[in-house]
Amino acid sequence: MNSSSGKGSMSTASSSAAWKTGDVVPDKFPAGLRVLVVDDDPTCLMILEKMLRTCLYEVTKCNRAETALCMLRENKNGFDIVISDVHMPDMDGFKLLEHIGLEMDLPVIMMSADDGKHVVMKGVTHGACDYLIKPVRIEALKNIWQHVVRKRRNEWKDFEQSGSVEEGDRQQKQSEDADYSSSANEGNWKSSKKRKDDEDETDERDDTSSLKKPRVVWSVELHQQFVTAVNQLGIDKAVPKKILELMNVPGLTRENVASHLQKYRLYLRRLSGVSQHQGNLNNPFISSQETTFGPLSSLNGLDLQTLAATGQLPAQSLATLQAAGLGRSTAKSGVPLPLVDQRNIFSFENPKLRFGEGQQQHMNNNKQINLLHGIPTTMEPKQLASLHHTAQSIGNINMQVTSHGAQSGQNSSLLMQMAQPQARGPTLDSTVGHAPRLPSSMGQPILSNGIAANVSTRNGIPENIRAPGYNPVSQTSSMLNFPMNHTSELPGNSFPLGSTPGISSLTSRRAFQEEVNSEIKVPSGFMPSYAIFNDLNQHKPQNWELENVGMTFDASQHSNSLQGNLDLTQSVLVQQGFSSRQVNGQSRSAAVVSKAVFSAADGTEHVIAQNVNQHLDSLLVDNTIRVKSERVADASAANLFPDHFGQEDLMSALLKQQEGIAPAENEFAFDGYSMDNIPG
C-alpha cells in the first residue's frame, strides 16, 4: 500500500541495479526493506512492527539496545535501516545511534514522545537521519526507505565519481571540493536536514541511486590511513578530496571519505568538549555559528561550574581539580573547562548546561576541536593554543576527577602513581596509593570528561608543560596499559585518576613532540589515560571497556605496523577495539603504545599522539558501552569498533613498539621517568 508510491518511482530506478546486495528485489523496492526497530515499550513496539509490516518491510523488533547492537554486529549486512527510541533503560538511544553510525554505517531514525527542540537537535548532531515524534503514524513510516536510498546514493556517487564535482544536485554538492570540510559536512548536513523533508528526497533518486554500491568497510587499516591523512592535512584542511589523495586507496571514493570524515568529526566532537575557538573547520554552514562560539568560550569558566552543578562533575571534584590544576601548568588551571563543558553537553547530553544554541555551538565547536585534538601538532599555533586551552580545562577537569577519587591535590603525583600501577595492571590498586578512584558514580560523566580532557589536554597541555623526559609516547602506552590493567582487575579504585592521567599524558605527549623524546616515559602520561579508562570502565564492571578503549590493537598486528610512523599510526588508530588483545598483552599494549609513540617520535609523533588521544577519547566514550556488549572479558581480540578511530590502535601500536623495546612493565616504570619531569 504505502510502498506503492515509492515503489513505482523507485522500481524504475532500482531495477537497473540491485538496490542492495540483493536483499531487496529491485522491482519491489522498497518492499522487503529490512528494518530493525528498537524500543523498550512493548506496546509501541508491537504497533510499529505491525505498521512496518503493513508497509511491506521486513521487520525485526528488539526491546533492548544491547540486543539490537548484537544483532547488527552479528549480521552487518542484515539490515537496511534502524529505528530506535530515544529513551531506553539499558542504553541511551543516541549512544546506540553513534555506535551504529560508526560500526555499521546504517541510517538510523530516532523516535520519541519528546518533541523538544533540543532532543531533536541531538538527533541531528548525533547523526540520525530522521526523527519521528510519537505516536508514530504509518504515513511517517512509509517513506523511511528514502533514507536508505539517500545513503546509498551518496556512497555510490562518491564511488562513481571520486573526486569529481557533481552537478548541482544537492547531494552531489557534497563532493564539491571547494570546501572540503564544509562540503562534506554540508552535503551530509544538508542531507540530514533534508531528511525531514520527504519531498525533496525523491528527486534525488535517479539512476545513480539505484546503482548498487558496496558499502565501504572502514577497516582498521583504512581508518588508520584516513586518520593519518587527516592529521597530515590538519583538521581544518582535511577535505575529502585531499584525504582521498593522501590515502591513495583504489576504489575509495571521495564520497566515502566525506561521509567517514563527517562521522569522524562528530565523533571527535563528542569526545571532547573542545573550546569554541577551535573552529577552524571551514564548514561554511557552520560559519555562522562560529561567531557564536565566542560566547561559548566565555562559558568555559562557567561550564565547570555548571558541570559541577549538573552533577557531571562532583562539586568537590571540580573544586579539587581547579585547585590542583593540571599539575603541570598551573597557569592554566584557571582555564575554564570549556571543553569539558562542551563535552559534557554533548557526551552527557546535558542540555541544561547550554541548550539549543549552545548545543549547536558546542557541536560545532566540538567538531572543530576534536579535529584539532586529533592533530595537535599539525595545527596552527592558534589551534594549538586552543587545544591548550581546552586541554587545560580538561586537565583541570581531569584533575578534579582524579582528585575526587584520590583526593590528592597533586595530580602529577597521582599520575605517576597511576601510571605505574596502571601499567602493571593488577598492581594498580595496590600501587596506586592514593589514587582514590573516582567513584563509580562519577564514572561515566567523569570519564567522558576525563577522556575529553585527555584528548584535549593532551593536545593542549603538552605545550604548556614540557615535561622533560615526559614522553608523550609513554602516555599513550600508559593509556593503553591502563585498559589492560583494568582488565586484569578492574578495581574501581585506582582509576579515578583516569582523568588526571589523561592530562599528564597529554602533556607528555606534547612534550614528546617537542622533545622527540623517544624514551618511553610513558608512565605518567599514559596512566592518566588509563585512569580515565578505568573510570570509564569503572562504572561498567567489564574490563573490556577499558581495554577497548585503549587497547584496541592487537599486539601482533602492531608489530607489523610498527614500522614507520604512519603505519604505526594507522594500525594503531584503526584498531580501536583491541581490548581483548590487550587484556592478554597488557604489557604488550603498553609496549605497543610505547612503540607507537616512538614511531611517532620519529616523525609523526604528533599524529600519533593525536591519534592516541583521539582514540582514547573515543574509546573512552564509546567503549563503555561497546566493550560491554562486545567483549567479554577476554581475549577476543576482535576490534570492537572497527570503524572507530584507532586511538587504541595507535596506543597499542605504540605499545607494541615499546614492547620491543622493553617489557611492558618497564614502560611504566621507566627508570628515568619520574613525576618530576612533569612540569608542575
Next chain:
Amino acid sequence: MERNPMGRQLAIMRQSLFDQGYLDEQFIQLEELQDDANPNFVEEVVTLYYRDSARLILNIEQALERKPFDFNKLDDYMHQFKGSSSSIGAKKVKAESTLFREYCKSGNGEGCTRTFQQLKKEYATLRKKLEAYFQMARQAGPMETACRPK
C-alpha cells in the same frame, strides 16, 4: 453496513468514545492496522498496553510514597507512560500525563499527587469502556471491522 443492530450499536459506542474525548485519532491508526491476518489487533494492543502500563503506574505510585518526591524519576516514569498511552490513542490519559509532567517540572508535589489520582481514574474508565467495546465488537462479528468510519 449498519444493518446489523449490534453493528450499529457498536458504531455508536465507538463514536462516543471519540466524541467524549477518550480516544483520539491514533486509535484509528490502530484500527487501520487491523486486517484479516490480525483480526483482533486493536484489542491485543490495548491489552498489552494495560498489562505493561500497570507496571509504570505501580512505579509512580511507589515513587509518590517516598518523600521527598524525586521529580526527575517521576517525570521519567510518566514520560514512558505517556508514550505508551499516546500510542493507543488514550486521549484523556495522555492529557493527565502531560499535566503530571508539568507539575514534575515545576516541582509541585501536590499537583503531582492530585493529577495522578485523576489519571488513574481516567485510565480505569477507559479500560472499562474499551473492554465493553471489544466485547461488543466480538459479538457484533467480523462485519464490524468493515464499519469503521474512515
